[in-house]
Amino acid sequence: MRTRTCGSLLQAILLAASGPAFAQGADEAIQRTRLAEACGIELKLSEAGCRCLADRAVADLNDLQRDYLLATAVAPRAAERMRASISQQDIQVLATFLAAAEQECSAQ
DSSP, rough: OOOHHHHHHHHHHHHBBSSSSSTTOOHHHHHHHHHHHHHHHHHOHHHHHHHHHHHHHHHHHHHHHHHHHHHHOOOOOHHHHGGGGHHHHHHHHHHHHHHHHHHHHTOO
């Protein structure tokens, strides 16, 4: 059931804390798949919308930002451990990304 909104996913990002990257080193295809699957669980987007969000994440976010985004959705404890390696600027990039990507990808 898709019950989270961009705001609650963003809230999870803002509440998470520090550690090693969740999917660091994973190739882009694997990251796209993981992000699309997490989106399907966490956001109110269609399958095509989640693929759109995953494609945008691979294109617009760096590895650490993508790893953190994924960890907040599927591995909260890992996200907590990652928090120390995420800068305030990364948090702002993720917040802006989520708002824009959800709006853009919801039409798909």
